[in-house]
Amino acid sequence: MRRRDFLKFMGVAAAGLGLQSVTKAAASRTKPNILLIFADDLGYGELSAQGCLDIPTPNIDSIAKNGMRFTQGYVTHPVCSPSRAGLMTGRYQHRFGFEHNPGPEAYAEPDFGIEPKEITIAERLKTFGYKTGLVGKWHLGFRPECQPQACGFDEFFGFLSGANNYHADKRKNRRPILNNGEEIQEQEYLTDAFGREAVKFIEKHKKHPFFLYLSFNAVHAPLEATDEDMARFKEIEDRKRRIYAGMTEAMDRATGKVLDTLRRLKLEEKTLVFFISDNGGPTSQTTSSNKPLRGYKGQMYEGGVRVPFLIQWRGKLPAGKVYDYPVSTLDVHATAIAAAEQKILSDWKLDGVNLLPFLKGKNKKRPHETLYWRVGAKFAIRHGDWKLLLERDEPEPQLYNLAADISETKNLAEEKREKTKQLQDLFDHWSSQMEPARWIRRVSRTQADGKTGRTRGQITEGEKNIEPRLKPSGQAGDVE
Ligand code: CA
Numbered sequence: 079m080r081r082r083d084f085l086k087f088m089g090v091a092a093a094g095l096g097l098q099s100v101t102k103a104a105a106s107r108t109k110p111n112i113l114l115i116f117a118d119d120l121g122y123g124e125l126s127a128q129g130c131l132d133i134p135t136p137n138i139d140s141i142a143k144n145g146m147r148f149t150q151g152y153v154t155h156p157v158c159s160p161s162r163a164g165l166m167t168g169r170y171q172h173r174f175g176f177e178h179n180p181g182p183e184a185y186a187e188p189d190f191g192i193e194p195k196e197i198t199i200a201e202r203l204k205t206f207g208y209k210t211g212l213v214g215k216w217h218l219g220f221r222p223e224c225q226p227q228a229c230g231f232d233e234f235f236g237f238l239s240g241a242n243n244y245h246a247d248k249r250k251n252r253r254p255i256l257n258n259g260e261e262i263q264e265q266e267y268l269t270d271a272f273g274r275e276a277v278k279f280i281e282k283h284k285k286h287p288f289f290l291y292l293s294f295n296a297v298h299a300p301l302e303a304t305d306e307d308m309a310r311f312k313e314i315e316d317r318k319r320r321i322y323a324g325m326t327e328a329m330d331r332a333t334g335k336v337l338d339t340l341r342r343l344k345l346e347e348k349t350l351v352f353f354i355s356d357n358g359g360p361t362s363q364t365t366s367s368n369k370p371l372r373g374y375k376g377q378m379y380e381g382g383v384r385v386p387f388l389i390q391w392r393g394k395l396p397a398g399k400v401y402d403y404p405v406s407t408l409d410v411h412a413t414a415i416a417a418a419e420q421k422i423l424s425d426w427k428l429d430g431v432n433l434l435p436f437l438k439g440k441n442k443k444r445p446h447e448t449l450y451w452r453v454g455a456k457f458a459i460r461h462g463d464w465k466l467l468l469e470r471d472e473p474e475p476q477l478y479n480l481a482a483d484i485s486e487t488k489n490l491a492e493e494k495r496e497k498t499k500q501l502q503d504l505f506d507h508w509s510s511q512m513e514p515a516r517w518i519r520r521v522s523r524t525q526a527d528g529k530t531g532r533t534r535g536q537i538t539e540g541e542k543n544i545e546p547r548l549k550p551s552g553q554a555g556d557v558e
Contacts, residue, residue, distance in 0.1 A: 108419075109206075109207070109208075109287040109418055109419060110287070110348050110349055110350050110391070110394075110417050110418070111280075111287055111288045111289070111290070111345060111348055111349040111350070112203065112208075112288075112289045112290070112349070112350050112352075112414045112417065112418070113280075113290050113292065113336070113340070113349055113350070113351045113352070114199075114289070114290070114291045114292065114352045114354075114410060114414075115292045115294070115333060115336070115351070115352060115353045115354075116162075116165070116214075116291065116292070116293045116294065116354055116355070116356055117294050117296065117297065117329060117353070117354070117355040117356070117386070118158065118215065118293075118294055118295050118296060118297065118298040118355070118356055119158075119297055119298040119299075119355070119356070119357060119358075119359055119360055119364060119366055119375060120296075120297055120326075120329075120355035120359060120366060120385070120386055121355070121358055121359020121361065121366035121367045121368040121369075121374070121381070121385075121386075122358060122359070122367075122368045122369070122371050122380075122381065122384055122385055122386060123359075123367040123368055123369035123370070123371075124297075124326065124359060124366055124367055124386065125138055125139060125142075125386050126139050127139040127142040127143075127147055127386075127388070128147075128386050129369065130367070132311075132313075132314060132319070132323065133311070133322075133323045133326045133327070134330075135326065135330045136330065136334075137330045137331065137333045137334030137337060138329075138330050138333050138353055138386075138388070140334075140337060141337070141351055141353050141388040141389070141390045142388045142390075142398075143397070143398055144346075144390045144392055144397050144398075145351065145388060145389050145390025145391065145392075145395055145396075145397060145399075146388070146389050146390070146395060146396060146399045146400065146401050146437060147387070147388050147399075147400050147401070148387040148388070148389070148400075148401050148402075148405050149400060149401070149402050150384060150402060150403065150404040150405065151354065151384065151385055151386070151387020151404075151405050151406075151407075152383050152384055152385070152387075152404060152405070152406045152407070152449055152460075153165075153354070153355070153356060153357055153383055153385055153406070153407045154170060154171060154383075154406065154407060154408060154451065155171065155177075155357065155383070155451065155453065156357050156358060156375055156376050156377055156378065156382030156383050156451070156453065157179050157357055157375060157376055157453075158179060158217055158240055158298075158356050158357060159176075159178075159179045159180060159217045159218065159240060160176050160177060160178065160179065160453075161356045161357050161407065162216075162217055162218055162293075162356060163176040163192055163196075163218060164406075164407055164408055164429075165199075165354075165356075165407040165408075165410055165411075166192065166196075166198040166199055166200070166218065166229070166411070167192070167196045167197065167198060167199075167411065168199065168408055168409075168410070168411025168412055168426075168428040168429065168430040169196070169408070169427065169428060169429050169430075170408070170429050170450065170512065172452055172509075172512035172513060173427075173429075173511075173512060173513060174192075174193040174195075174196055174513060174516075175193075175513040175514060175515055175516030175517075176192065176193075176516070177452065177453065177454070177515035177516075178453070178454070178515055178517060178518050178519045179240065179519045180240075180517060180519060180520070181519040181520040181521045182239075182520075182521065183220055183238070183239050183253075185520035185521060185522060186220060186517070186520060187516075187517035187518075187520060188221075189516045189517050190219060190220070190221075190224075190516075190517050191218060191219025191220065191221050191223075191224030192218045192219050192224050192229060194223050194224070194228070197230075197426070198229045198230045199230075199289070199410065199411045199414055199415075200212070200226075200229060200230030200231050200289060200291065201229065201230030202230070202411075202415055202420075203230070203289040203414065203415075203418060204230045204232065204289075206415075206418050206420050207287060208286075208287050208288055208289045208418070209232055209233075209283040209286050209287070209288040209289070210230055210231050210232045210233070210288070210289045210290075210291075211231060211232060211233040211234070211235075211279045211283075211288065211289070211290050211291070212226045212231045212233070212234045212235070212236060212291045212293060213234075213235045213236055213272050213275045213276045213279060213290065213291070213292050213293065214235075214236040214237075214272045214291075214292055214293035214294055214295060215236055215237060215239075215240070215241075215242070215293045215294070215295045216234075216236060216237065216238045216239075216293070217238070217239065217240045219238075220238055220239075225238065227258070227259065231291070233258060233279065234256065234257075234258060234259075235255075235256070235257050235258070235272075235275045236255065236256065236272065236293065237253045237254060237255055237256065237295075238253070238254075238256070239253045240298075241253075241295060241298050241299060241300070242255075242268060242295050243268070243300060243302060244267055244268040244269060244295075244296075244300070244302040244303075244325070245267060245268075245302055246263070246264060246265045246266070255268075255271075267304050267328060268295065268296075269294060269295075269296045269325070269328040269329050269332050270328060270331070270332060272292065272294055272332060273331070273332025273333070273335045273336060274332075274335075276290060276292045276332070276335075276336045277335055277336060277339045280336065280339050280340065280343065280345070281339065281343070284343045284345065287418070289414070292336065294329050294332070296325050296326070296328060296329040297322060297325045297326055297329060297364060297366060298364075299360070299363055299364055301318060301321040301322060301325070301364060302321065302325070303320075303321045303322075303323075303324025303325045303327075303328065304324060304328065307323075307324035307325070307327045307328050308320050308321060308323070308324040310323075310324070310327060311323040311324060311327075316365070318364070318365050319365045322364050322365045322366065333353070337351075346392045347391075347392045347393040347394070349391070350389070350390075350391045350394075350413075350414065350417045351388075351389065351390040351391065352388070352389055352410055353386070353387075353388040353389075354385060354386065354387050354388070354407060354410070355385040355386050355387075356385070357375050357376075357382060357383070357385065358371070358373065358374050358375045358377070358380075358381045358382045358383060358384070358385060359374055359375060359381070360374055360375040360376070361374045361375075361381075362374070363375075368380070368381030368382075368384075370484055370485050371384055371484065371485065371486075372485050372486040372487070373486075377469060377470075378451060378453070378456050378457065378458040378467040378468065378469050379467065379469070379486055380465075380480070380484070380485075380486060383451055383458070387405065389433075389437070391417070395434075395437050395438065396437070396438075396439075401436075401437060403436070403444045403445060403446075404444065404445070404446055404449060404460065405433060405436075405445055405446070406429075406430060406445075406446060406449055407430075408428070408429045408430030408431075409430040409431055409432070409433050409445065410430065411428060411430050412428050412430045412431055412432045412433075413430075413431075413432050413433045413434060415432070416432035416434055417434065431445050431446070433445060444462075447461065447462065448460065448461045448504060448508075450505060450508045450509075451467075452509055452512065454515070454518075455468070456468055456469060456470055457475075457505055457509070459501050459504055459505040459508070460480070461500070461501050461504055463479055463480050463481035463482075464477065464478070464479055464480070464497055464501060465477070465478045465479075465480055465486070465501075466491075466498060466501035466502060466505065474491060475491060475498065475502065476489040476491055477489060477490045477491040477494055477497060477498050477501070478490065
């Protein structure tokens with residue numbers, strides 16, 4: 079069902095049930111707001127709550143203090159764009175061919191973008207009467223039918239591509255900042271601007287249930303911080319780390335302002351808050367650490383896909399608790415729908431689950447027995463505490479027991495051949511149900527001129543291992 083048809087259908091269904099209208103019923107103030115804060119390239123070890131020692135993040139940590147922290151929170155992909163497609167739809171993005179980053183906007187393949195037939199969390203919540211807003215980075219399509227306002231967002235302040243300059247004076251590579259479709263000249267440091275606009279959105283819709291997706295491009299490259307924020311970290315000798323610390327400080331401050339606004343407007347008990355990163359930290363590029371995990375952004379090791387993952391809903395969910403079973407960004411969609419007191423229908427074919435019963439202790443099982451990742455020929459599968467993964471240029475998959483070996487140091491593939499085969503079979507079965515990639519990452523016109531002879535849905539042998547080629551930290555780039 080196309081987006082517009084779905085919305086129409088919901089209206090008819092509501093009428094058929096004798097409801098006044100879904101919108102009106104859902105607009106009652108009893109429904110909670112959903113605030114989804116998504117950081118960019120923030121590594122597993124980069125919050126104080128996650129063990130970071132040199133950059134304090136008291137505001138973000140307060141979400142863990144007032145809510146719950148997940149030690150095994152996963153994303154569906156180790157780079158930005160596909161990870162966001164899984165988050166928005168609650169489905170493995172491979173189901174609709176969204177397997178790779180697009181590369182810079184100028185070279186992105188025409189097909190790139192979220193499939194119009196896929197229903198985003200914003201579209202669903204909008205149907206249920208929510209005011210919906212995106213502040214920040216989109217990275218899910220440049221075509222009009224793939225832009226935020228065609229994907230369920232009433233309001234959009236931010237940019238469409240994968241990265242951006244933070245300072246207005248570095249105009250050279252600044253991607254356009256859009257305010258509901260109109261390009262504006264934003265002068266404030268971008269992270270502060272996004273915090274400001276998020277506060278504005280909450281104030282504007284305080285009397286009505288809202289869904290706000292606050293999608294920082296912090297702490298993605300380019301490394302740019304304000305002098306003031308960097309000055310707080312004089313004791314950090316490495317300049318790169320000092321800039322990165324300033325960027326994190328700005329994101330923590332902006333998050334604090336948003337959380338303060340909820341408090342001031344007495345919306346804390348009426349707001350379900352998520353704070354998650356879109357993929358692991360690219361350590362060599364930005365210094366972002368994934369400790370104690372192995373690997374980094376782009377990789378199938380835990381450092382690529384296990385991220386800071388926090389949730390808060392005062393009065394509804396426990397405070398100060400740590401949850402240890404694996405959860406996924408796939409679960410955000412279903413959890414938000416359940417929080418909005420709506421039924422999750424089986425024909426939506428969500429891969430994520432409603433986490434609320436698990437977090438309230440009503441369901442003591444694992445939310446997921448098995449999770450999957452695929453990036454071209456690379457893959458990973460987690461089944462229970464076992465993980466099988468194939469990294470780039472490796473001939474054979476590696477097997478780890480994450481319960482005993484969180485840092486993936488001891489490859490047990492040879493020793494546990496049966497387990498290796500079981501996980502390989504499970505992965506193969508899942509993978510066979512997915513669509514082929516609809517595009518690969520393009521970085522130049524030569525790649526895009528059809529010389530590969532590739533047609534839609536086919537990836538040539540040489541293109542199978544697509545990895546993000548991380549740019550030096552000083553360049554803007556709109557890549558990942
Ligand atoms: Ca990212």
